Amino acid sequence: MDGLMRIGELSRRTGVSPELLRAWEQRYGLLQPTRSPGGFRLYSADDEARVRRTHAYIGDGLSAAEAARLAASEPSAAAAGGPVDGPAGDDQAPVVTYLAVQLRDALDRYDAAGAHAALDRLLAAYSVEFAVTEVVIPYLHELGERWAAGEVSVAQEHFAANLVRGRLLGLARDWGSTGPSSAVLACLPGEDHDLGLVLLGVLMARRGWRVTFLGANTPFDALEASILDLRPSLVVLSTIDARLFEEHEGSLAALAAMSPLAVAAPVGEAAIGATGARPLAHDIVEAARSLVAG
Numbered sequence: 001m002d003g004l005m006r007i008g009e010l011s012r013r014t015g016v017s018p019e020l021l022r023a024w025e026q027r028y029g030l031l032q033p034t035r036s037p038g039g040f041r042l043y044s045a046d047d048e049a050r051v052r053r054t055h056a057y058i059g060d061g062l063s064a065a066e067a068a069r070l071a072a073s074e075p076s077a078a079a080a081g082g083p084v085d086g087p088a089g090d091d092q093a094p095v096v097t098y099l100a101v102q103l104r105d106a107l108d109r110y111d112a113a114g115a116h117a118a119l120d121r122l123l124a125a126y127s128v129e130f131a132v133t134e135v136v137i138p139y140l141h142e143l144g145e146r147w148a149a150g151e152v153s154v155a156q157e158h159f160a161a162n163l164v165r166g167r168l169l170g171l172a173r174d175w176g177s178t179g180p181s182s183a184v185l186a187c188l189p190g191e192d193h194d195l196g197l198v199l200l201g202v203l204m205a206r207r208g209w210r211v212t213f214l215g216a217n218t219p220f221d222a223l224e225a226s227i228l229d230l231r232p233s234l235v236v237l238s239t240i241d242a243r244l245f246e247e248h249e250g251s252l253a254a255l256a257a258m259s260p261l262a263v264a265a266p267v268g269e270a271a272i273g274a275t276g277a278r279p280l281a282h283d284i285v286e287a288a289r290s291l292v293a294g
Contacts, residue, residue, distance in 0.1 A: 004034065004042035014051045021051065028068035030054060056121070060102065070095055095125065100135045104142075107160040108152065115163055128171060129206045132199060133285050136164060140195070161195055168198045175201060175211040181233040182210040183291075184226050186218035188248055188265075191239040196264070196284055200236065203288035220251045227259045234291065236280070238264040249275055262291065 011018045025031040030050050033041035050071045057067035073095055099122045106114030122131045140161070147157045185201050187194050194216040201211045212230060214222065227235060235255060239245055245252075245265040255261050256276030263272045264287065269279040280287040 004036075004044055005048075006040060007043065010043045010048060010051065013048055014055065016051055016055055024051070024054065024064070024068055028065060028072070030068045030072055053121075057098075070098055096122075096134060099125075100139060103135065104139060107143075107163065108156060110156070110159055112163060115160075116167070119167055127206075129203060132168075132202055136168075137199060137284060140164065140199075165195050165198055168195075168202055171202055172198075172205070172211075172213060175205045175213060179208045179210045181208070182212070182230065183234045183236055184212045184214060184223070184230060184232045185236045185238075186214035186223060187216045188237055188239040188244050189217060189219055190244050190247075191241060192216045193240050194238075196240075197236070197238050199284050200238075200264075200288055203285065204291060207288065207292045209292070220248070220255070223255060224258065227255070232259060234260045234262060236262045236264070236291075237277075238280075240266060242266045245271070252277055 005013075007018050007021055010016075011021060014021075016024075021031065025033070031043060031047045033043050033047065036042050050068075053071035054064070054067045057070055058064060062070070099118050103115055103118040103122070106112075106118055119131075122135055126134075143152065143157060143160055146152045147154070152160075183201075183204060185197050185204075187197060197215075198213070201213050205211045212226065212232070214226065223235065223237075226232075237252070237255075242265065245263070245267050249271075252261070252263065252275040261275075261277040262280050263275070263277040264280040264282070265272060266282075272279040281290060
């Protein structure tokens with residue numbers, strides 16, 4: 001009976017009255033109690049988690065029935081031994097969609113607290129890799145399309161991208177963890193857009209790489225110094241500007257002579273290959289998969 005509780009204790013922990021807990025159990029099947037030898041209903045940590053999620057969803061404006069359905073459809077972290085890796089099945093898809101909509105709406109409103117809350121729920125229920133590939137990257141693609149169509153302002157796009165970037169960098173505390181392969185990630189000199197590189201770094205780290213992230217606008221002398229100091233298995237450089245790639249082709253060839261090099265740039269694979277570097281797919285998820293596969 002370890003870890004089980006009576007309804008009064010469940011009420012105390014969640015702040016939901018016993019009467020409402022019983023109603024949620026009877027109407028929506030939200031709770032799945034067992035019986036003690038004396039016949040008392042006993043509730044588990046999973047029951048507590050479902051109650052907390054239901055309460056939070058109601059606070060977001062959902063009806064009790066919809067909130068309970070979403071809460072009940074989320075995976076059990078206790079049963080799974082931690083956040084679910086995915087992919088999401090049909091029973092999880094409504095939850096993922098709901099959290100993605102919550103994130104988008106909060107960012108559109110410049111609501112940092114709401115956006116962080118949506119990300120908190122996403123990362124509590126699913127693995128980092130799943131959250132990044134199934135929610136964050138699709139959201140950022142959609143954000144770019146909406147900006148191009150004039151549906152969001154430059155200010156909204158910058159606010160959203162910077163909040164997401166900061167949150168992803170917050171996951172980088174274990175980028176230097178153990179692993180057989182190491183990578184240095186940086187943007188070419190003059191390139192200030194590093195969000196795609198941050199996403200790639202997160203995915204590489206989650207797949208066992210030790211990542212050193214140098215970020216935007218990295219001078220070549222700093223890159224050369226890092227190669228000499230770290231002796232990485234791979235250097236990854238990126239730019240979204242073809243002119244920057246063309247400007248630095250000679251320096252890229254010099255780096256490729258020092259270390260295995262991969263480059264993401266909006267130019268043909270042949271142009272990248274001519275420098276001695278390996279072309280990376282424009283799709284971030286595919287790029288991470290190809291690097292892990294070797």
